[in-house]
Amino acid sequence: MSECGRLAKCIFFNDQMSIMPALSDMYKQRYCRNEFDKCARYVVASKLGPERVPRDLYPNDMIRAKKLV
Numbered sequence: 574m575s576e577c578g579r580l581a582k583c584i585f586f587n588d589q590m591s592i593m594p595a596l597s598d599m600y601k602q603r604y605c606r607n608e609f610d611k612c613a614r615y616v617v618a619s620k621l622g623p624e625r626v627p628r629d630l631y632p633n634d635m636i637r638a639k640k641l642v
């Protein structure tokens with residue numbers, strides 16, 4: 574895979590979430606720079622639009638993402 578196309582605007586990637594997970598660097602490496610299609614934020618953004626991504630949705634929370642889409 575490759576880098577996510579949403580890097581520049583993503584509040585997770587840019588450390589703008591109110592609470593950043595302790596493993597955020599690992600998530601960035603796993604999702605943002607590799608398997609972005611498995612990222613919960615990416616899935617919601619691509620199905621519903623970026624404005625519908627909850628501010629507190631973490632990349633690894635695919636269960637919540639699937640409920641949203």
Ligand code: SF4
Nearest residue numbers: 577583604605612615
């Ligand atoms: S958190 Fe998800 S949507 Fe945001 S840049 Fe990383 S892979 Fe893309």
